[in-house]
Amino acid sequence: MNPGQAEHAEHEVRTALAQRRVRYTPARRLVVEALSRAAGPLAAGDLHERLGGRVPLSSLYRTLAVLEEAQVLTREHDAAGVARYELAEWLLGHHHHLVCSVCGEVRDVGVDPAVETTITRLVARVAADAGYRAAGHRLDIEGTCAACRTA
């Protein structure tokens, strides 16, 4: 997310939290800022590092829980089972993940809207056939990143 977008997201978050009567404290702001700078979902440990240890892990987890509850961010789990957090889709935009099977890096990747429409339609049909009502989808692309391919 570029600086302009990040600033915009910042404002959206402030508004969303205000509506939910949730305070936008320094720790929460630090987390939102770090996540808007990230190229993909981050683990609590990553965030802790990037914040220079200014937010202790237990507080960090609590902060993350509050922001998740407020739907400002989402949580998922990487191949190792470690939780990774990123800004919610309404802030970051719909996207998918490139996962390097060598180093484990997870990177956001956008997809052409026309193609997304195709995927969404397909997903809805597959779900309906199985008696589900589709609400969303997640597409992870496993592969090898350029760095790991070179090394």
Add this chain to the structure above:
Amino acid sequence: MNPGQAEHAEHEVRTALAQRRVRYTPARRLVVEALSRAAGPLAAGDLHERLGGRVPLSSLYRTLAVLEEAQVLTREHDAAGVARYELAEWLLGHHHHLVCSVCGEVRDVGVDPAVETTITRLVARVAADAGYRAAGHRLDIEGTCAACRTA
């Protein structure tokens, strides 16, 4: 997986393990059988239950690790971060997952091969654009299952 397919998978597993000089012990067979009967990936706790506690959890985890190492099964993590295991794609066939966001159930779902081809091509292109070489993909469809919609 129907009984005929399960029997076939059973044989494939036996062969694969033999080639790798890995024994097909009773515990390993029980796990493979339970997984071929499952409608989706199971957590270690689920397996432990389905096996009537005959395989202690620590042994079960070791069994799962051996079978994963032998590429007989794969591990992933559900929304709660708990590991779930299922037979590898070369045994089960390529498929995707329907995830009920209410009860958390994960169910396998196959997709029309023509559509799979489309997805695979799209995935390869998206990956290439980002400097990745695509090796596979994973599509999870989030929704509400019929049971949870009715309740």
Add this chain to the structure above:
DNA sequence: TTCCTTGCAAACGATTTGCATTGGA
């Protein structure tokens, strides 16, 4: 004052591992 937030330390739960025992080739 009255909540909400914080930080430390202790608790938790899923998963892993050390070690002594068992069992198959």
Add this chain to the structure above:
DNA sequence: TCCAATGCAAATCGTTTGCAAGGAA
């Protein structure tokens, strides 16, 4: 015989929580 597999108990590690102190409204 010998190495792999097992089962129990203890350890590990990411994550959560109890509790007392600090801060904002």
